[in-house]
Amino acid sequence: MEFHEGDKVEVCSKQEGFLGSYYTATVVKKLDLNSFAVQYTNLVEEEDMSKLLIETVSADEVRPVPPRIKFGSGFSAFDKVDAFDNDGWWAGKVTGQRGPLYFVYFETTGDEIGYHVSRLRIHLDWANGKWVSSKNMVS
Structure with a gap:
């Protein structure tokens, strides 16, 4: 999928202990065919916790933000x-x-x-x- 500057996305973590988790971000720049610079919505820099983290990620780690789905009466076991x-x-x-x-x-x-x-x-x-x-x- 093609993403552009300003697009809201989710980035999959491949770090140990965070495998399979997704973090919301905004595409800052498309770097090449296989990578993007993204700025996370909730993650901050380790050195300066007042700055949102900007990171280079590969295209296979980025997906659109999922649509909101109304689920009626709630969730069932094993959902x-x-x-x-x-x-x-x-x-x-x-x-x-x-x-x-x-x-x-x-x-x-x-x-x-x-x-x-x-x-x-x-x-x-x-x-x-x-x-x-x-x-x-x-x-």
Whole structure:
């Protein structure tokens, strides 16, 4: 997919401990056919925490921001979701619900954490230029 300066995107982390998490960013510049400079929305520079982090990323780490999907009455057990935590979106599966909290299991870490519904979204994969959901809600 073609991205241009100013486009809102999500960047997949390939760093150990962050594998599979996505962080919102804005394309600052297309550097060549296979890389972009992006400025993250929530990540800051280590040396100066008042500055948003700008980083060079490869094109295969960048995808459009997923569409917002209304999910009606909430999530069910085993639904694939993304949970907003540690400044990014992390993929997991719903394991249960208690009041306003949904419990999400993360295969990559083995953790199960409770999240308010406002911090969850339906998990979508970007494949062949379109969004794909296990619930077939997006085409």
